[in-house]
Amino acid sequence: MLITQEYPWQATLFAQWMQAGQSRHHALLLHGKTGIGKLAFARAMAAALLCLQPEHGHACGQCQSCHWLSEGAHPDFREITPEDEDSAEGSKKKTRKRQQILIDQIRALHDYLSLSSHRVEGMRVVLIHPLEAMNVAASNALLKLLEEPPQRTQFLLVSHQRQALLPTILSRCMQVEMPVPSESQGLQWMQLQGIAQPEWLWHYSGGAPITVLQDDLDWYAWYQQFQPHLRRGAEVDVVAAVPVLIKQGMEAAIQVLQKWLLDVWLSCHQQPLRYHPSEAAALQGLAGRVQLSRLLAFQQQLNRFKMTAQHPLNQELQLEQLLLQYKKIFEDKPNK
Ligand SMILES: [Zn+2]
Missing domain, CATH: 1.20.272 (Zinc Finger, Delta Prime; domain 3)
Structure with a gap:
């Protein structure tokens, strides 16, 4: 995980959620269209929550926690997304991403969360994306966790299609509509990244340039x-x-x-x-x-x-x- 910074059009929202502290809902559902940076926001938030010496609400990028995260090996962080599976196509073996988050992945999460966190008073962060990839069995298993949340655990749930989620899941989350970049914010950001043809990309991505860049x-x-x-x-x-x-x-x-x-x-x-x-x-x-x-x-x-x-x-x-x-x-x- 390298991105520990939110995008400029998310800065206000990011600051608000970081300042919320104890009053923050234990399950935030970050929803909005594809390609506006929801996942980066969630990862930046996870990094900031776990960081040992955050600077102005952001992860420092230097401490042990930030180091573990960048290695993908933080003991108090779990990221759940559809897993890869091997499939045979003719004589070739291919690895593809599954379409669904399976119940076994949520069961493993239950087991993990039943243990105490690595740091005695520290937070644990669970990031699930995209949430609509959960099948019904996985959704119901997650529901149990959201209904009786373990202590000091922050769920960050990312969805491109909120309408595809079960109402019972929705009712257990704080729903956060993620901001989209304005044209000038988007163009300015792309220029700073040194992206060629920013105007073309802005139009072709329908004002959601992140997907194309990934x-x-x-x-x-x-x-x-x-x-x-x-x-x-x-x-x-x-x-x-x-x-x-x-x-x-x-x-x-x-x-x-x-x-x-x-x-x-x-x-x-x-x-x-x-x-x-x-x-x-x-x-x-x-x-x-x-x-x-x-x-x-x-x-x-x-x-x-x-x-x-x-x-x-x-x-x-x-x-x-x-x-x-x-x-x-x-x-x-x-x-x-
Ligand atoms: Zn840090």
């Missing part, structure tokens, strides 16, 4: 590779486009299509573009040829696909079929 991938370079394919509309070369689009996995490919189609739709209705402001001319060209009913049906298909798309096999084939659908929405528009 990958090692150069998003802008990838965008420049796939974008020419999408621009071709009915003339898209499916065979050439699939390997480019699938590079970051099926979920990312679907997201790329969804963002592009939303802007096609906006362009049809002469609305300001959301993700591709620099593609106005190309989008207008496509908007002139699109069949709106097919566009809407395809968008719905993508939404459904996203919900069910955990199939590890044949992703290329699936994407190929989606791109054939994509072609069709720009074909044979009847003359008015």
Whole structure:
């Protein structure tokens, strides 16, 4: 864990929660859209709570506790997230992240919390993310812990989809809506990080730039590779486009299509573009040829696909079929 600092747009909230001290709720549910830095906030808070010599409410980065955290080996800290599992794909072995937090992980947490903390008067911090990844059994096991919280234990629960959580869990937490960066805060922060193409990233991430940064991938370079394919509309070369689009996995490919189609739709209705402001001319060209009913049906298909798309096999084939659908929405528009 390297990040022990919250993002600038979170500074006020961070200070408030750190100052709350004893009056802080034992379970904070940090919720909000993906990519605004909720997890970093939770980790920074964990570090500050555990730090032996915090400076102005922040972790010092120097003490034994901060050192343990950075090594991922703090005895009074547990971070729970879906675990990796090995799967075989053809002859290749692959490691993937599971989709769910399993009950065994929460049972292990019970065992851990039944022991006393490492430091006699010290805090323990439990960070769970994303909370909606817990299946029902795991949720119910967690509920018991939230109902009868162990002493001096802070739960930090991170969720991108609060609506997917059980009401019983919600009722046991203090819900904290996480702030989103304003455009100037976001751009300023990206410039300080030395990020290339900050304005492009700001728009393409929908004002939530953190997700894009967490990958090692150069998003802008990838965008420049796939974008020419999408621009071709009915003339898209499916065979050439699939390997480019699938590079970051099926979920990312679907997201790329969804963002592009939303802007096609906006362009049809002469609305300001959301993700591709620099593609106005190309989008207008496509908007002139699109069949709106097919566009809407395809968008719905993508939404459904996203919900069910955990199939590890044949992703290329699936994407190929989606791109054939994509072609069709720009074909044979009847003359008015
Ligand atoms: Zn420290």
